[in-house]
Amino acid sequence: MEKKIILGIELVTVINELNQGREFTKHLKNHLGPLSSLELCDLLIQKILSSYEKAISLLNGEDLVREIQIDGILETSQALSGSNPMIEVSKDVCKKRKTSPQQAEQVRIYSGAGLRLLDDGFIWRKYGQKDIVGANFPRSYYRCTYRQAQGCMATKQVQNSDKDPSILKITYRGIHTCNQASQLGPHLALVPKNDPQQNQCQSHQVEGNQNLSQETIVEFGTNPKIKTDEMGFMDETFMPISSSLPPTSIEFQNMETNTYQEEKNILGSETYCFPMLQSQNLQPSEANLYEAIDAPTPVSNLSVGGLDFSSDLEGFDPNFMFGASEFLF
DNA sequence: CTCATTTGACCGTT
DNA sequence: AACGGTCAAATGAG
Incomplete structure (x- = not known):
């Protein structure tokens, strides 16, 4: 599909x-x-x-991408102030060494997306980095900060795509059992609606046998909407990325492959395109992109994971993003 | 001093 | 044996 x-x-x-x-x-x-x-x-x-x-x-595309590689993670600076950044996030699942449910996403930062783009609303702690054979970039391993305190076993892996270094491939594993999710709000839950037990955990959770091959279509414009197909877990409770970013595109891939863009049309995948608004100013201390953005961002009204749309949306048709009930932030 | 990151070593899976 | 994932000591930042 x-x-x-x-x-x-x-x-x-x-x-x-x-x-x-x-x-x-x-x-x-x-x-x-x-x-x-x-x-x-x-x-x-x-x-x-x-x-x-x-x-x-x-x-x-002149305002797109200027990338700085820092510790294997891409930081993107804004070439044109006031331009509208765009992220592309895609998800896939790898079958290799299946130790726990996992779900991957690819994050592409086009421009000025700012650090928050990769903030998935959880606090992660890096515990390892590995060079992967055949990959140009090392893979970083993160675990939930509350692993010890609350026994949260959620982990994620972050790696730059070989084919397109501007794409970050993020693989989520395990389920958050910490209370971060409840603090961040129910809209972040990726869990199936029919499984309220997992509502305390947050986004990117995948049940063991969940079918990640699906079709999802999001169309923006004057009448934005999401269409999902054969997605057991992606209903209105699903927030594809997280509190912090309105992703511009996400694609899911099945567990048979780790391939990227070239294959995404072959495989079941989904792509979300969210408008990225004017980026936040990047602080020098945020040079290490990925670490810096991992802090959870409070979710308030019109603030989707740290992006304050109340201000950033100025000049945009408010119906553009929020006019459709299909989108639940 | 505390906490997070780095990095080499170790272990399990394929 | 190779590879990927995790551990834990060393290191650095605040």
Whole structure:
């Protein structure tokens, strides 16, 4: 099965820019005439050009990615301030050495996504790093910080994709039994609705035999929506990434492969495209991207995992993201 | 001093 | 035996 979702704030931004250009053009038209102010016309022309250039720039991907590799983890800086970053996250599951339920995701940071993109709402502690044969990048191993305190056995692995270093492959294993999930809110739960026992645990939980081959389609635009297909666990309680990021795309892959983008259309996968809004300012201390973003971020109104949409959404149609009931943040 | 990260060693699985 | 995952001592940061 195949599913593909193409969304992204990029498109919305382009449209916004084009709309702005159109509005400025209308104003210019209204001001054209013998009594018009030359300065005003010049200003409007500049704004029109600016809008169109922004739109073209976005379409050309010029604001995308500038990546810095730090400790095997990619940090992406924003090339254009005010651009709309975009993350691509995909998930897959590997069958090799199946010691516990696992679920993987790939995270691509396009631009200015900021550190919070990878914040999945849990506090993780790194306990190991391994060079993987055949892989260009080492794999980092993280466990839940509350492993000792609360016996939470959730772990995750993070590795850069060989084919596209801008993609972080994150594999989640185990189930959170700590109380982080309850603190972060029920919308984060990835657990099946019919299994309330696991509601105390949080996102990225996969039951042992859960079928990860599924089709999910998310379409954004004026009427955003998610479609799921053969997804036992992905219903309205499912928040694909976490508290902290509105992912722009996620894809699930089945357990037969670890392959990435090239194969994602062959395998059952899902892609979410969430608009990434203007990035937070990156602090120097956040240079180590992945570690820095692992702190849980409080979920408040209009704050999806640390991204404050109440401010970032300025200029966007509020219906764009939240207008559809299918999306539950 | 405390806590998190790093990194080599160890162990289990294939 | 090779590989992947985890452990734990060493190290560093706050």
